[in-house]
Amino acid sequence: MTSIPFAQPGMAARDVSETFTSAEIFNSAIPHPVTEDFPVAADVVLPAFAVVGLAASGLSLAMATLLYAPGSKATGRLVFSGVGAVDDTITIGATVYTLKAAPTTVAGQVKIGATAAETASNLIAAINAGAGAGTAYGSLTVAHPDVSAQSDAAGIVGLVAKVAGAAGNAIATTEAGTATAFANTTLVGGVDQVGVAPIGITTAPVVDTDAAQRVAIYRAGNFNPDALNWHASFDTDAKREAAFRGAPTPTNIVVRKRL
Numbered sequence: 001m002t003s004i005p006f007a008q009p010g011m012a013a014r015d016v017s018e019t020f021t022s023a024e025i026f027n028s029a030i031p032h033p034v035t036e037d038f039p040v041a042a043d044v045v046l047p048a049f050a051v052v053g054l055a056a057s058g059l060s061l062a063m064a065t066l067l068y069a070p071g072s073k074a075t076g077r078l079v080f081s082g083v084g085a086v087d088d089t090i091t092i093g094a095t096v097y098t099l100k101a102a103p104t105t106v107a108g109q110v111k112i113g114a115t116a117a118e119t120a121s122n123l124i125a126a127i128n129a130g131a132g133a134g135t136a137y138g139s140l141t142v143a144h145p146d147v148s149a150q151s152d153a154a155g156i157v158g159l160v161a162k163v164a165g166a167a168g169n170a171i172a173t174t175e176a177g178t179a180t181a182f183a184n185t186t187l188v189g190g191v192d193q194v195g196v197a198p199i200g201i202t203t204a205p206v207v208d209t210d211a212a213q214r215v216a217i218y219r220a221g222n223f224n225p226d227a228l229n230w231h232a233s234f235d236t237d238a239k240r241e242a243a244f245r246g247a248p249t250p251t252n253i254v255v256r257k258r259l
Contacts, residue, residue, distance in 0.1 A: 024258065025049060025227045031252045033221035035203060037214045046206035050229040051243060052217060053200075056165060056193035061206070061217065064198035064243070066233035074168030074190030076159040077152060077183045078123075078175065080116035088177030090123065092159065093146050097126055097137075099177070109138035116155035116179070124149040124157055146171055147187070165192045198243045199251050201228060220252040228255075 026033065041060035046052060055062040056071060078090065088099040096108055099119065103109035110126050113119040124130070126137035127149035133139045146168075152158035161168030168190035173182045200217035225240040234240045237257060244253040 024224055027222040027224055027254075027256060027258060030222060031220045031254065034219050034250075034252075035216040036200070036219045036250075037216050038200070040206055040213050040215050042211050043208050044206060045208050046202050047229045048202055048205045049227060050202045051198050051200075051231070051234070052202055053196040053198050055196060057163075060212075061202075061215070062196050063231045065195035065231050066239055066243075068195035068197040069193065070197075071164035071193035072189060072191040073164045074161040074166075074171065074187035076147075076171075076173045076187040078120075078157040078159070078173070079181050079183075080120045080155040080157075080179055081181070082116055082179035083114065083119050084112050084116075084177055084179045086112065088180065089175065090177075090180060091172065091174045092127070092144060093171045095144055097123060103135070103138045105134070105140050106138045107140040107142065109141070111136050120155050120157050121151065124151060127157075127159075159187060161187055161190055164190065166190045197247070198253075199247055201253065218253065219250055222254040222256070224258050225255050226257070 038054070038061050039059055044060055044062070046061065046063065051064045052061045053064040054060070084099045086099060086101055090097045097110050098108055099112050100109045101112055103111050108126070110119070111122045113122055122132065122136040125132045126141050127144045127147065129141060129143035133141065147159045147161055150158045150160070159173065161171060168187050171187045173184065173186060175182055200219050201221070201223065203216045203218060206215055225237065230240060234243060241255050243255055244251060247253065
């Protein structure tokens with residue numbers, strides 16, 4: 001992050017609209033303005049001094065909204081009731097894992113363990129591309145593109161979508177074998193993010209470059225709400241002044257009317 005010095009604290013003139021000109025952006029030098037770079041997707045346009053946050057993808061800034069609820073990641077669970085048998089399969093999305101007595105280099109092969117817990121542990125390692133390549137699972141196996149795995153208990157594999165949102169509920173989970181059982185045929189519980197939580201203020205207009213870019217936004221400062229650009233949902237002074245309360249660290253933005 002970068003500290004932004006200015007010779008005359010409290011004075012930063014700019015035009016906002018035909019009815020509001022030469023606004024003093026900063027109320028004071030406490031907290032001192034600090035910036036941090038964030039990604040902006042292609043084709044995104046934002047005005048200068050806009051109150052922004054991260055869109056649901058987490059990959060681009062967007063205008064922040066009053067209403068916000070975080071998304072949640074879809075999850076699933078696979079239970080091993082035994083060690084499994086050769087050529088039993090576990091399918092997660094488009095990726096197939098096949099149980100083997102001794103994995104080779106073939107991607108997706110998983111070693112059958114001496115216990116259900118050991119077989120589950122080897123599968124977890126294969127899904128995450130963790131320790132054990134070439135012994136616990138086929139050495140050409142790569143990390144699953146859509147989920148990560150964890151041990152929920154001995155012999156139980158917990159799956160979590162890598163990206164929050166309802167799209168994770170479409171990740172299929174099936175098995176073919178007598179010693180494994182998924183709780184559901186897809187991951188469940190994924191919920192889309194609603195709205196965008198405020199985390200900062202743009203330092204300059206963001207123009208459409210037809211390509212992803214990174215731009216600086218203020219993460220700290222004491223701002224005059226009348227000088228900022230807001231989403232229409234922030235339609236009262238009270239809503240604007242409360243916008244950054246509870247914002248995630250390191251955001252330290254104060255919004256108050258000029259005295």
